[in-house]
Amino acid sequence: MAAAAAEKSKPGWRAVVAALRHRKTAYMLLFGFAAGLPYALVLGTLYAWLSDSGEIDLETMGVFSLIGLAYAFKFLWSPALDRIDIPGLRRLGKRKQWIVTAQLFIGAALASLSFITPSNETIGIFSLLAGLAAFASATQDVVIDAWRVDVADDVATIDILSTVYQMGYRIAALVGGALALFAAERYGWPATYFGMGVLMLVVGFAGLWAPDADTKALKALESQRGDDPYGLRKAGQILPRVRGWALVAVGLLWGWALVTVGVFMVQSLSSDPEMRPDSVDFISTMGPLIVIATVVIPALIAAWLERMRAQGRYTIPAQVSGGDDIQTGHYASPFAAKSSGDRAMDHLYRALVLPLTDLIGRLGWAMIIVIALVLTYRITDAIWGSFAYPFYLGELQYTKDEVAVASKFFGVGALLLGLALGGYLLTAIGRMLTLTLGAFFAAATNLLYADLARGGAVVQTVADNSGFTWLVVQLGGDERLSKLMMAIAGENIAVGVAGAAFVAYLSSIVSKGYSAVQYALLSSLTLLVGTLGRGALGQMIEERGYFDVFILTTLIGMFAVVLCVIEWVRQARLGKAAGVVAPEAAAEPAE
Template identity: 30%
Template sequence: MTTPLDPHLRRPLPHPRLAASYRLFVTAVLGFASGLPLALTGQAMQAWLSIEGLDIATIGFLSLVGLPYTFKFLWAPLMDRFELWPRWGRRRGWLVLTQLVLAGLLWLLAATPPKGALQLFALLGVVIAFVSASQDVVIDAFTTDLLPPAERGLGSSLKVMGYRLAMILSGGIALIWTDAVTGSGWTWPEVYRLMAVLMVGAAVFSALVLPRLPLPEAPTSVARNDLIGFVAVMLAAATGYLVTLHLLTPLAGLLLAPWLEGSTLSAALKTRWVDLLALLLGIAFTLPLAGWAARRARFDTLIGGLRGYFSQRGAAAFLLFIVLYKLGDAFAGALMTPFLLKAMAFSSAEVGVVNKVIGLWLTIGGALLGGLLMLKLGLWRALMVFGVLQAASNLGFWWLAAQGKGSLGALTMPAFDFWIVSLSQPTEVDGALLMVVTFENLSGGMGTAAFLAFLMSLTQQRFTATQFALLSAFASVGRVWVGPLAGVLAESIGWPSFFIVSTVLALPALWMLWALRLPVRALEVVPGQAPADD
């Protein structure tokens, strides 16, 4: 009997279990590469800005540096259509390029002071998010193409584990490093330079270790049209920005003037409410304009990918559900770091140990537990059970904000030195904070694992990058777009009411999930059988 050969590499195929383990290992490492820059434009950046003394509303608006994550489906088709280096396959060249560019940008951001050059700092943050979102497009497409349907539940768990480990490093251990009293006393620029070096290591891994994927179908779109279409969409986005800046912002001021003039809000908060309405009007203007530009320019890869997705039963309803499923979770977490550091007055080391290190390890545990439970529950029941737990976890932060620090006593974390992280002296850990973070991270990890498996189930291999980018862009709407509203609302109504609102926002997704139970169950994979559209 002859040994089967890989049809693309002409070499013996590995043992199935060994090959599966290798695929899952690669998925976990790519998850780490994805999570590293995400934290550096999110919670780590918020911590840096909080320590620099910026106000909550400004920090909330600076969460908009993550805007590219919600629009990445506009340029994802180029990554489906073009190969940078054909000998590396459709995905690897893009992956190495984005990771090297990220390394350079993080090094440059480390040299930019937030207070002294806030506009340049914000611009660099946007560019980092753009390249990071592009890396995510490739990683999502690669792992979706790599994992057979039966491995996607566990693969999603390991991917969550990877990026949560990265967030432990960049968003948790980094807080301990920067604590001058009990930590290592590092500066934030030093932290960002280290993360740049790690991104170089990720690029080396991508270049040398990633397995080759089966050859994709030959593209049917015209390359020239795709390039022109991309430029047309970007021009539409730039036009939308200018219209928002010069026309819609003054219009928002006129619309809100009767309400704002009679309110007791500060001048700064009044300005933020105007900015928020202008942002929403700008989105409503820009998205239809970009769609029209794509059709006129015959951006066939984008249009074909979207048409293929919307040909599925319940496609539009799925998009709305994708926005809503993590909305309450994202709303509660949008300003979690400033809430804990400024409103609750926890120390950087305490937040780093509890919310970022212990909490993120619990998220990893929740993700792995979620992947295992999905084997028993199935996709729909897992989404429902984990979604209920996510909603309930937001009430924990309402309780923490209402009861205050020290309501359950404190534990003492002994001093330690684990090479990459150390505490120079014993540090008190608030018991209430520890309890709330435990529940929130376990439930959030389980929900994320089920959610990623759901997104993978909705994509078609020919348009993996385009379709997964579309779905994950909608999924990131909550994480990115609620930041400005969260900052304004927290200052307007107070933190306890803010967390009640975040809990209420989680309920519509559960209602939709019940209404969509039949089409979601149709996506569930029978062991040994692939979905028809995969």
């Protein structure tokens, strides 16, 4: 304890250096790389391979629409990852068993792709392997996010782990993107994907020695509670029959969502292009309904349950019959779990409903602020990301090589610099101030692109006067390229700071006991508004041009700034009332 206190008293940069030497931090970098590599390979680079094949048309490439859905709706199977053990692998650890298995599966799937030449005859098995790799990758993401929350401590803090994770992720994007393209040009696509598959297998085997969350205390507590491992049947808790109806309602909603997404994925694998559904139309129409069914309505049910429990309505009475032991959960009362069905209901309730009741129980009405912040924080960069290349190549008339240099190489370097700066700021000035600054600058840097849309006079002047133009010219570029690189640098540094702060914020408000489900739900909501708004944004670009769009995205980003300030004030008041720092206190599971 004394060592931890001394560590916290160090200046920001010294705490960062101490954290970077930690074993957990090293594995966080490795896991971040493992999360980013398959995403880049199956959601980006793979399309270049299909294009090079010369046999796959754009319509047939629509078969890969299911790949993005695996990431968009990964929260649907997160409850299973939180509660189910893989036979024979539980001894690896609650999270590691899934992380290592997913990584080995991804490696095998990528390597298997190297033995298939994409064509109209093989597209079915090719897309199946790619889809399975994406599913395993999305599964890995859920568990890695939970692992980060579970293993954080006073040295390897959640802020540092969140920053390092994103750095590993971005490095993997460079390896799976630009480096993979260079390798394919020289050695061919099969060799490239086989090498990437072997790399993932190596990461998976290395993960066997990663630390995992210490769940011994939780297991001991659960065993002491006997037939009531989650404390659901003690006095003051919601009556089993009421919990049962709530579980049925939530279960039916989640079941409908899983079936809906599953049917769409199966239809997307059809060999007949006419039978394949439109992924954009599916996300825009069914996406909101799935979120309402799996998040909004269950959250309202959870809020009602928490209200009833607080008011003492529909709860187990304090007076129970003789022979009961409320401390251990062994009851002689009618409320005891008397069958395997009762125990199964408790397990399912714990997986589907308790994560939401825990969030709402801790946050209360502040949950509205949190959801609003989650929905808007990354909208500025998420909503226009799909139009970046049309803007660079079409509107500004840069060449593909210029865009590759400015965006893929220089841009990734600027993003890593922003992440490093974000990690330092989290330690030096605190999470909420960093979160607020990140939101402001991520929104404000859209004005750089607005200037580019009008000719880029302001950006060019800054580049010239700062010496940046001279540096770019010395490295083989020209003044016009320096203008694009300056804008991309400004945006990516800001996005890096915002990304580091946002992941740290999300990680801080989830409970360790429910980290997989809660983080998966919140992170999935992050991309919702951006995904649904791209159609309208594309129409606005056609009608009014890019300048007005960038002004609009800047203004939208300022909503997130306002919400950050509101959340900052809320946490500050909560911290004063409790006598502790609110975010860290909120990270602990509620009893």
